[in-house]
Amino acid sequence: MTLVRTGDAKLIRELNKAIILDIIRKQGPISRAEISKIVQISPTTVASCINALMKDSLVMESGTGVSSGGRKPILVQLNPNDRFLIGVAVNASKITIAAFNLYANVQKKITHSLQNETYSDLSDFLITLLQDFLEDFDQKEDCLGISITFQGIVDADKGVVVYNPKLNMSNVSLKDKMEEALHIATYIDNDTNGSLLAEKGYGHYQQAKNLIYVTIGDGVGASVLVNDAIYRGYLGGAGEFGHTTINFNGPICECGNIGCLENYVSWQTIQSRIEEEMANGKKSTMSMWLKDNEQLTIEKFQQAVLQEDPLALVILDDVAFYLGIGLVNLINLFNPEKIIVGGELANDNPYFIRKLNEFVLKHSLETHTEKFAILPSSFGADSEVIGAASVLLHDLFHSTI
Template identity: 85%
Template sequence: MVRKGDAKLIRELNRSIILDIIRKQGPISRAEISKVVQISPTTVASCINALMEDSLVMESGTGVSSGGRKPILVQLNPNDRFLIGVAVNASKITIAAFNLYATVQKKISHSLRNETYSDVCDFLITRLKDFLAGFEQKDNCLGISITFQGIVDANKGVVVYNPKLNMSNVSLKDKIEAALHIPTYIDNDTNGSLLAEKGYGHYQQAKNLIYVTIGDGVGASILVNDAIYRGYLGGAGEFGHTTINFNGPVCECGNIGCLENYVSWQATQSRIEEELSQGKQSILSDVLKKKGQLTIETFHQAVLQQDPLALSIMDNIAFYLGVGLVNIINLFNPEKIIVGGELANNNPYFIQKLNEFVLKHSLETHTENFEILPSSFGDDSEVIGAASVLLHDLFHSTIR
């Protein structure tokens, strides 16, 4: 028996499949699309007409004839429509406009260390209104896609738990849509980064991937047989809150000895300051005296300059994160692990140390052809990840 709504679902799936083929293989003829996706020419033609009406696809010349008239080719129309990607972490909000190839067209960041506002939602809505004011054709916006650290119910658009921003069960999707009247998507930040890798990165062919992010916090996203594993209540991937030391410090989540307390930027910054206060020699000492605070960028520069203290602390981070990664490798047996986030981006020394550790300590059967690799997008990985939540609904509904 065909359920009510099945025909509409099939049309939507066909549309996503055809649009993705056009994105990847265009310019391409309607007949070739029909062969590739094994959908009838009539259905393909109908879907393409609808996509052209929505300005998502356009005709682009003719192809080579195999006898008879030359076929008319179609391709993605990437710049007629746009979307907004928003990456929110504990220290800043980054807002960017993207075309349909996930290319950044405009980007701006706002610090979250400024305490002139009391509610992250109100602050975010104000910043989005300011950002959208720069676009003449707001109706061409396909949607707003926002990623947060912590536990997110992507289906309901609710930030379930984010201790760093003191958010609990916040219906952010409803709030944004009520204020801006634009379709809004919400997801966990690391899930977004994994979707970006699958859609646009260097690792699109892998079906069993794990993406780990390390910066303000530590999280993981798990791709199993080409589908994101979200867990029973959407809370899978809280890698930073796995316990590695029951005699360790109390974490903000209430547990003791969480991994995040040993490898996050906050933990790293505290350790650097403690070492310097004990008289350790480092170029970071001068930075702290001049600027009053350390940044991830200055820490990276010290690592690149092979500062002994910076290298020692980087080795320590690689050790603790490596312990966690060994457990992930032995548990999930992924093809690859991608490590992104502000502490890992543009840091080949760190990636090398992680590879050395996990190859030494993981099961041999699990590390054949295995490698830990950096993010495809570097410093833009978070905001491209945010945009990818919406883009994957558009192109890849099957892996959501």
């Protein structure tokens, strides 16, 4: 690994620190000399960066290594629990807030439902939730930052939620609002970009350089990794996979278009179809929840799938068919190594993953499916909030993507 040495001196120092911190995270305990060999920069520069990282309580010394002839080297490793960060995942139905250490391990988590919530401004509501959450932490100055992910179009550089129709958000400068109220550095990004960063930083697919992450639940989104860099699009709007058209004779979407993929595979569509089919006399184990006036949730739908409920399986097969059409287009267009399917509908749902693999292997170009597979998220139900945390962690540990 060779660092580019041109440009602003302060920027180079920050890039050096990010690279060295990531080496320590992945390979620590490790000596300063070994780090110098790996990153190909001078021992003096490495020592200076490590001193700065130790001053920030991000790195600590941890014993000695094996001598190669002289004094035993002092090893350094990540100091994961001295500082913390907060990840916030916001979707149409709930807000999940979690505190993490530097290894992206959850230390505290709460979930707040938005199903029956009314608010004039989600920003103010979110600030109140975070203020309450932070009350449990004595040393708020030890918080490295807050990272928040949303569905829809997000300008990550400016920290603006550009377009989220489900939450009625348009050009909301959320980063500025949060930092003004909480006095903590805040990062904003699209939820699927966060999930992809989590896979690259901490998941099972860290070595992949051409990867697509698709999330399916309240909505449908995609994040595309091309040659080890996230493709964000001209204005940060890349990845609106749910608003690709699959049927010009289909229903009108909330985005204003006709026949969007999201209208065929989102949870709202599935829920409406279940209720319609049972109203027309179709038998299903899911009827017991409706009879008891319980809310029909994704988890209950998945339970019906595991029990091989005929109606649940028919509906899920249709969802796999329509989503499969979209995935075939992504495969033929981007030729990824893998597609990861996450989100509430895909979590703990091996039947769904199998059906998607069967469909895309049958309909995609053969040249694009050699050694290819659709795989589940590494993090299951925590994928959204770990994705949120990974936005900040990526900025801390990496100088690319």
